[in-house]
Amino acid sequence: MSLARSLKDGLQFHAQVIKSGFTPTVFTSNQLIHLYSKNGLIREAYRLFDEMPERNVYSWNTVINAYIKAQNLSNAQNLFDAVPEKDSVTYNSLISGYANRDGFEDRAVRLFLQMQNDCDGVRRDEFTLTTMLNLTAKLSALSWGQQLHSFMLKTANDLSGFAVSSLIDMYSKSGSFPDAWTVFERGSSSAVDLVSKNAMVAACCREGKLDLAQNLFWSKHEMNDNVSWNTMIAGFAQNGQEEKAIEMFKCMAVEGFSWNEHSFASVLSAFSSLKALKMGKEIHSWVLKKGIDSNPFISSGIVDLYSKCGNMNYAEFVYLKMKVENSFAVTSMIVGYAAEGNMAEARRLFDSLADKNSVVWTAMISGYVKTQQSDDAFELFRQFMERDVRDYDALLFINLLGACTTQAIVDPGKQIHAYIMKVGIEIDEKVVTAVVDMYCKCGSIGYAERIFQNLASRDLILHNVMIAGYAHHGYEYEALQLFEEMVKRGLQPDAVTFVAILSACRHSGLVEVGENYFSSMTEDYSILPERDHYACMIDLYGRANQLEKATVFMDKIPMELDAIILGTFINACKMNRNVKLANDAEEKLLKIEGDNGARYVQLAGVYASEGRWDEMGRIMKKMRGKELRKHAGCSWLQVGNRRHTFISNDRSHSETEAVHAMLDCLIQELEASIHEEEELSQ
DNA sequence: ATAGGGTTAG
Numbered sequence: 007m008s009l010a011r012s013l014k015d016g017l018q019f020h021a022q023v024i025k026s027g028f029t030p031t032v033f034t035s036n037q038l039i040h041l042y043s044k045n046g047l048i049r050e051a052y053r054l055f056d057e058m059p060e061r062n063v064y065s066w067n068t069v070i071n072a073y074i075k076a077q078n079l080s081n082a083q084n085l086f087d088a089v090p091e092k093d094s095v096t097y098n099s100l101i102s103g104y105a106n107r108d109g110f111e112d113r114a115v116r117l118f119l120q121m122q123n124d125c126d127g128v129r130r131d132e133f134t135l136t137t138m139l140n141l142t143a144k145l146s147a148l149s150w151g152q153q154l155h156s157f158m159l160k161t162a163n164d165l166s167g168f169a170v171s172s173l174i175d176m177y178s179k180s181g182s183f184p185d186a187w188t189v190f191e192r193g194s195s196s197a198v199d200l201v202s203k204n205a206m207v208a209a210c211c212r213e214g215k216l217d218l219a220q221n222l223f224w225s226k227h228e229m230n231d232n233v234s235w236n237t238m239i240a241g242f243a244q245n246g247q248e249e250k251a252i253e254m255f256k257c258m259a260v261e262g263f264s265w266n267e268h269s270f271a272s273v274l275s276a277f278s279s280l281k282a283l284k285m286g287k288e289i290h291s292w293v294l295k296k297g298i299d300s301n302p303f304i305s306s307g308i309v310d311l312y313s314k315c316g317n318m319n320y321a322e323f324v325y326l327k328m329k330v331e332n333s334f335a336v337t338s339m340i341v342g343y344a345a346e347g348n349m350a351e352a353r354r355l356f357d358s359l360a361d362k363n364s365v366v367w368t369a370m371i372s373g374y375v376k377t378q379q380s381d382d383a384f385e386l387f388r389q390f391m392e393r394d395v396r397d398y399d400a401l402l403f404i405n406l407l408g409a410c411t412t413q414a415i416v417d418p419g420k421q422i423h424a425y426i427m428k429v430g431i432e433i434d435e436k437v438v439t440a441v442v443d444m445y446c447k448c449g450s451i452g453y454a455e456r457i458f459q460n461l462a463s464r465d466l467i468l469h470n471v472m473i474a475g476y477a478h479h480g481y482e483y484e485a486l487q488l489f490e491e492m493v494k495r496g497l498q499p500d501a502v503t504f505v506a507i508l509s510a511c512r513h514s515g516l517v518e519v520g521e522n523y524f525s526s527m528t529e530d531y532s533i534l535p536e537r538d539h540y541a542c543m544i545d546l547y548g549r550a551n552q553l554e555k556a557t558v559f560m561d562k563i564p565m566e567l568d569a570i571i572l573g574t575f576i577n578a579c580k581m582n583r584n585v586k587l588a589n590d591a592e593e594k595l596l597k598i599e600g601d602n603g604a605r606y607v608q609l610a611g612v613y614a615s616e617g618r619w620d621e622m623g624r625i626m627k628k629m630r631g632k633e634l635r636k637h638a639g640c641s642w643l644q645v646g647n648r649r650h651t652f653i654s655n656d657r658s659h660s661e662t663e664a665v666h667a668m669l670d671c672l673i674q675e676l677e678a679s680i681h682e683e684e685e686l687s688q
Numbered sequence: 689a690t691a692g693g694g695t696t697a698g
Contacts (some may be wrong), residue, residue, distance in 0.1 A: 065691090067690095068691050101692090139693090174694090209695095
C-alpha cells in the first residue's frame with residue numbers, strides 16, 4: 007500500500023484499509039490525519055484519531071494542530087491537557103495558536119512560562135523562541151523581546167534565518183529600528199537569508215526610510231521573490247509615494263513575477279489615494295477575472311477606492327456582495343458618506359456593525375466633527391469612553407480637539423487634553439500640534455505658549471500653529487519674533503508660515519514689514535504666493551487706509567481673482583469708504599458668487615457705510631429676487647452645560663438686562679483706560 | 689518516516 011499524497015489517494019487508501027480489515031500502523035494513521043486536516047476535513051481527522059487503538063505523540067500533535075488550524079482553540083486546549091507525554095511541538099503548537107489569536111495572548115505567555123518548569127519539563131527550543139518573538143512584536147513589548155533575544159544569544163538560538171527575521175521584525179515593530187538593523191547586519195555576515203532581507207526591507211518601509219529600503223531591495227536583487235516586490239509596493243503606497251508604488255507594480259510583472267492578492271491590495275490603495283477611479287476600475291476587473299474578489303483585503307480595498315472617489319453607489323454594491331461584516335470596508339464608506347455630508351447613511355453603517363473597533367469609532371466621530379455636528383461628536387465620544395475596551399486612537403483625539411477648535415470651546419478642549427494624558431496616548435507631533443492649536447484658537451494663548459516652550463523638539467507645523475496663534479490674538483510682536491527664531495534654528499518656513507506672518511502684519515498695520523515679508527517669501531524662500539497671501543496684502547493695505555496701493559497690488563496678481571480676493575478688496579473699500587471701487591468689483595464678485603447671500607449683505611454694508619441707501623436698496627432687492635439669505639453671524643459662550651448664543655441686536659437672552667449692564671460697565675472701563683493711555687502718551 | 693516557527697496587505 008502506497009503513501010497517500012493527494013486527498014483522493016488518501017481517501018482511496020483509507021477505504022482500502024477499512025475493506026481489508028487491517029489495522030493501519032500508527033505512522034500511517036498519523037499521515038492520514040494530517041492529510042485530512044490539510045484539506046479542512048477536521049471531523050474526519052478527529053474521527054480517525056479517536057478510533058486509533060494506539061497513539062503516539064505525533065498523533066496528538068497532528069490532531070491538536072488540526073484544531074488550531076481550524077481556529078478551534080478550546081478543542082485544541084482540551085486535547086493538549088489530555089496528552090500523556092507532551093513534547094516541545096505540543097507546547098509550541100498551542101503557544102503559536104494563542105499568540106496568533108487576538109485576545110488570547112496572555113495564554114500563550116502563560117504556556118511559555120509553564121513550559122520549562124512544569125512536570126513535563128519540556129525545553130524551549132528555537133521554535134518556541136521565534137513564536138514568542140512574534141508575540142512580543144505583536145504586543146510591541148520591547149523589554150520582553152530583549153529578554154528573549156538575550157536568551158537566544160545564550161543558548162545559540164539566534165543564528166538561523168528564522169531567528170534573524172523574527173528578531174528584525176520584533177525590533178522593528180517595537181519601535182527599535184537601529185536594533186533591527188544591527189541584528190540584520192550581524193546575521194547577514196554569513197549568507198543573506200531572503201526572508202531576513204525581506205523583513206529588513208519591511209522594517210525600513212515601516213520607518214519611512216524608503217531610500218534605504220530600495221537600496222536593500224536592489225542589492226542582491228536576483229534573490230528577490232514575490233514577497234520582496236510586494237513589500238516594496240506596500241512600502242511606497244503607505245508612505246505617500248503612490249506613483250512609485252504603481253511603477254513597482256508594473257515592473258514586478260515585467261520582471262516575471264506574478265501579482266497576488268498582496269500586490270493588488272497595495273496598488274488598489276495607491277489608486278484610491280490618487281482618486282484614480284479609471285485605473286482602480288481596471289484593477290477591479292483584473293481581480294474579478296482572477297476570482298480573488300472575495301479576499302476581504304481586496305474587496306475592502308475596492309470599497310475604499312469607490313468611497314474615496316465619491317462613488318458611494320458602487321461602494322455599497324461591492325460591500326453588499328461581500329456578505330460578511332468587514333469593518334475596514336465600513337470605515338471607508340463611513341468616511342465616504344461623511345465627505346459628502348451624509349451623516350445619516352454613515353450612522354446607518356456604523357450602527358450595523360456588531361463589532362466596532364476603535365478605527366470605526368474614530369471615523370464616525372470624526373465625520374460628525376467634519377460636518378460640524380459637534381454635539382453628536384461629543385455624545386458619541388461619551389459612549390466610546392464608556393466601553394470596557396481600552397484601544398484609543400490618537401486620531402480620534404486630534405479630531406475632537408479640532409471640534410473644540412472650530413467651536414472655540416476651551417473647556418471640552420481641556421478635558422480632551424486631560425483624557426489624552428490620562429489614557430496614556432503617545433503624544434507625537436500631530437497630537438501636540440492639535441493641542442497647541444486648540445488652546446490658541448480658543449484664546450488660551452498662555453496655555454499654548456507654555457506647552458510650546460516645554461517641548462524638546464518643535465517642527466515646522468507646530469511653529470506655524472503657534473505663530474498663527476500669536477497673530478490672531480494681537481501678539482504680533484511675538485509672532486514675528488518666533489518666526490525669526492525659527493529661521494535662525496534652521497527651519498524652512500512654508501506657505502502657511504507666511505500666511506500667519508502676513509496676517510500678523512495686517513492686524514498691526516505694519517505695511518512695510520508686511521511688504522518685506524511678502525517679497526522675501528519668493529526671493530529668499532522660493533515660495534509662490536497663493537490666494538491667501540494676496541488676500542492678506544489687500545487687507546493689510548485696506549486697514550492702513552492705502553486703498554490705492556491695494557488697487558495697484560490687485561492688478562498685478564497673476565491669478566484669476568476669486569471671491570475671497572474680491573471680497574477682501576470690497577471690505578477694504580468699505581474701510582476706506584470708497585463706493586466707486588466697490589461698485590467696480592461688485593459685478594465681478596457676483597458673477598463668481600452670486601448665489602451667496604453673505605456677499606450681497608457685505609456689498610450692502612459698503613454702500614450703507616457711505617449713506618448710499620439707493621445703492622444699498624438696489625443690492626438688497628437683487629438678493630431677495632434670488633431668494634437668497636444670509637445666516638446671521640453669531641457669537642456664543644459655554645457656561646456649564648448651557649451654550650448662550652448672541653446675534654447682532656439680540657435681546658432675546660433671558661438675562662439680557664444684566665448682560666447689557668455688565669457690557670456697559672466694561673465699555674466704560676475700556677474707554678477710561680484708553681483715555682488714560684492717551685493722557686500718558688501726551 | 690509523520691507534527692510546530694520567520695517576511696508582505698486594508
